[in-house]
Amino acid sequence: ETLNDEHLKQVLEKHFSLEDDMTYPSYCYEYQGKAVGDSMFIFSSKEGKAKDYEVSIKTKNFDSSYHHFTYTNTHFLYLVDRKIFFGSDGYPPSQEIDSMSVLFKGNKVDLPRSEYSDLYNLYPSSYRPIQVSVDKKTGYLYVIVYGSDAAGSYTAVWIFKDGKYI
Numbered sequence: 001e002t003l004n005d006e007h008l009k010q011v012l013e014k015h016f017s018l019e020d021d022m023t024y025p026s027y028c029y030e031y032q033g034k035a036v037g038d039s040m041f042i043f044s045s046k047e048g049k050a051k052d053y054e055v056s057i058k059t060k061n062f063d064s065s066y067h068h069f070t071y072t073n074t075h076f077l078y079l080v081d082r083k084i085f086f087g088s089d090g091y092p093p094s095q096e097i098d099s100m101s102v103l104f105k106g107n108k109v110d111l112p113r114s115e116y117s118d119l120y121n122l123y124p125s126s127y128r129p130i131q132v133s134v135d136k137k138t139g140y141l142y143v144i145v146y147g148s149d150a151a152g153s154y155t156a157v158w159i160f161k162d163g164k165y166i
Contacts (some may be wrong), residue, residue: 104163
């Protein structure tokens with residue numbers, strides 16, 4: 001599957017539409033996991049299309065001693081670890097994703113750290129919770145997160161199918 005898949009394009013368009021009253025299309029099941037303390041999100045379902053998946057996202061306070069910073073000539077943070085980053089505008093983030101694991105039928109799905117290492121200040125709320133949805137037509141599983149320091153907001157979507165990250 002690639003972004004040449006028309007159905008996948010339509011679903012991603014919906015997630016990135018910037019509509020405040022966004023609802024899932026009728027062909028998607030929507031699931032919300034639960035927050036465990038301030039630093040862990042867990043999704044697990046015993047029924048429906050998502051029953052084979054378990055998603056866990058753990059966050060931690062940002063520790064600047066483990067990162068390399070590049071600043072602009074006006075002293076705004078431009079790069080973290082030599083990469084463009086998301087979730088903060090011009091200042092070091094306060095939070096980072098410590099780990100993300102996805103299990104499919106009890107087996108760990110390979111999700112490289114590079115797929116989330118540039119995402120900071122992941123702050124799920126009742127307005128924008130971490131979401132897991134399963135497409136009834138294709139079996140795609142979407143993990144959708146939102147992050148922000150109030151100004152530098154972003155949406156990230158990870159897509160899985162049949163236990164593989166695509």
